[in-house]
Amino acid sequence: MQELEQEIKALIIESLNLEDISATDIDTDAPLFVEGLGLDSIDALELGLALQKRYGIVLGDSEAGREHFGSVRRLAQFVSGARQR
């Protein structure tokens, strides 16, 4: 799981062009949006697309889908859960 979390952090930095940030700067439990990393809804879409491309998972548009974006940890849990299915 930790490996996946690192992978996702790298993906966030890469897909969102967060040049001045490294993977170690991202707190696994900190909120990704608004507070924490301060990403916005456009970033959410881009990140969503990148995740779907990389892991072949399908995200819904519903609120439940958004909850997975709460933190890197939750995102990793969601991705691993979706991949096993």
Next chain:
Amino acid sequence: MKLCAVVPVYRHVDTVAAVIDALLSNGIACIVVDDGNSLEDARLLAQVAAQRQRVEVVRLARNGGKGAAMQAGLRVAGERGYTHALQIDADGQHDVGDIPRFVELAEKYPNDMIYGVPVYDASVPRSRLYGRYITHVWVWIHTLSLEIRDSMCGFRIYPLEPTLELMQRHRLASRMDFDPEIMVRLYWAGVRFRALPTKVVYPPGGLSHFRLWRDNARISWLHTRLFFGMLLRLPMLLWRKTTGRAGRGKHWASIGENTWVGGITLLLLIHRWLGRWPFRIAVFPVVLLNWLLRSSVRRASLEYLRRIESHRPGGRRPTIWLSLRHAMNFAETLLDKLLASGGRLPVGGVRTEGREALYQAVATGRGAIIVTAHVGCLELCQHMAEARGAVALNILVHTRHAEKFNRILRRLNPGSSARFMEVTDFGPGLAMRLADRVAAGECVIIAGDRIPVAGAAVVAAPFLGRQAKFPVGPYLLASLFDCPIFFLCCIHEAGGYVIHFDRLAERVSLPRGNRAVQLARYATEYAHALEAMLARSPLDWFNFFDFWNQGNDQASGT
């Protein structure tokens, strides 16, 4: 057929017994409505009933008028399981000798309304005759037909099912005006009418409840209401006139639930069978009525016209007449939208401007975002693109606004290859689906002038001299998919249409920290392109709501 009689009685207690006996001798049970008579009269009436079999008295505590009494009686008849009700006056003015003829006709045509056409003798007062004639003319106007020759004679047989259905849906007139109103409404509901001439006498010393001024005022008001009712039903009435078809019951009732779709379909039929001018004539009252009754539409139109006309060179004064033409242009374009979806091109022809750039982009397999507006006849573009087959379309619609219209489009053109995608919000799921399409070289069409129903992703940009809110969706998608974005619009010009393409951007980039500014820049470019097209054809703007306050007050349109 299960027939009963409904006889409203107010102060005619001495004459009603003879009428009841005549009905009973024809084997017809009676429901006598005691319309709030004095206690003395009520007692006499109850006595008349008690002395006979098959006579029921329905007592109304207060005098409500002939219409109210008839409706009470008809309801009871329905509850008792009767299918037809014979109406006859209690004062003996109708010829009870004609009852068998009425019954015979009703048995022959059980779905129809059987009504008496009075044949008068010398006893009729002149003033009553003139009044009747005026009502006849009105009824002919309300029904656009001469089928109802007399609507005031209270000697008739109702088919109960459609009658009770009407009573449930409408509050019908309660006094003398009930007789004509129920006739007109039954006609509107698709019921057919069978006339039967019958002798009517005004009994000497007879007591009439017709009060010249008050009742004439009531009837004038009734005709005013029915006249507007007729305008609303104009397409249906014309359709019935041209086809001679009057499907009763289910058919029209189902259209009643769905007036909008039904009305449009009928207008389409008028156009098909009669041509464009009859269509215009038929649609004008509908447009006028909407324009008059919907002040928000009127205000929005005038506000827009004021802005566009002061924006463009040689602008006119935004008069009421111009606003009406604006609304009329909307109705007529609606027709073209439907025709285009059915694969028929407008008479004046279609020119295109700047589409090569789009086709080039599509040819390289990059796909594109096409941002449009609720202007002119967009469906024409869709049809032409499909006819050409070079571009695959994915059309995003805000369901809440467009569902009805799309339903018609799909019915007209079931083989359409365009995919309609319903959008209430931009989420990763939708983005993913669209990303696949664009990656496959397809186009995504999205309106740039309606902000999403949910999720307030909007940006402000100047439009016709004032800041307005625009959705960011189109620019966002173009940036996500890294594809070009085009502006597309189809306006009236030179008797036909022009389909106009503009490349807004080859690539949309939204660098972090500068996003709001960049989005505003793209929205401004879109607004400029839109202004330029509207300056060429001002009446093609079809956002009939307070556009500059969009988002503060969600409004609807097509």
